[in-house]
Amino acid sequence: MKTLVLNAGYEPMSVVSFKRAVVLVLTGKAAVVQSDDAVPIRSESLELDRPSVIILTRYVKPPRNRRVMLSRRGVLRRDGHLCAYCGAHATTIDHVLPRSRGGQNTWTNLVACCRACNCRKSNRTPEEMRWKLRFTPAPPRVGRFWLREIDEPVEEWRPFLVPDGQRSGRAAVTTTSAAVSAPAA
Ligand SMILES: [Zn+2]
Structure with missing residues (x-):
């Protein structure tokens, strides 16, 4: 209890x-x-x-100022389980700058993402997709x-x-x- x-x-x-x-x-x-x-x-x-x-x-x-430990669940929570690109229900995490291109595992480079956007974006950046992030990812308070x-x-x-x-x-x-x-x- x-x-x-x-x-x-x-x-x-x-x-x-x-x-x-x-x-x-x-x-x-x-x-x-x-x-x-x-x-x-x-x-x-x-x-x-x-x-x-x-x-x-x-x-x-x-x-x-205490830092919240980075976690997949934490990113989904921070973003309200909504895709950072289209606003649909998100179940996956996207590296804004893809890992294959040096993107890090950080609060500022990880966002909640729906499966559809994650598949379409693949190893590209939002700029290349002409997509806009709905918000600027930041560490949660x-x-x-x-x-x-x-x-x-x-x-x-x-x-x-x-x-x-x-x-x-x-x-x-x-x-x-x-x-x-x-x-x-
Ligand atoms: Zn989406």
Whole structure:
């Protein structure tokens, strides 16, 4: 079971193991926003609900300059699974400057590409095809990318995963640390 970590401003930051989440809560670094009371954690000295969403008590400045590791999946995500040339659904990756002509594996030289465009383009450059890139490929920013890194969001996380500006369920959320209860000695 995983726990979604929200920054103090409610921005989803990362996903951690629930054990890590428990440590963050017990050390006062985070408070429980939502917990799964169906499966409480019990130990000899402690009983608490499994936190499914926690919020940091202090705002952490997102590391905007941290580099996101290059991956095929990452390129597809960055480009929204849309072909950089025609905008159709993309399942492949294209080297803008083909590898055979010195094109590197970099965020700026890789784009999402549909199969049709990939086949047609082959070892040519966009200029030779008289194609235009729909955008200038760049490394993704960590802050924005984090959200997309969550591959299989737990249903309960969905209210927290709506992109900025569209979040509506916030008022309904009450932050509580009461879910962490001391043992009944
Ligand atoms: Zn295409």
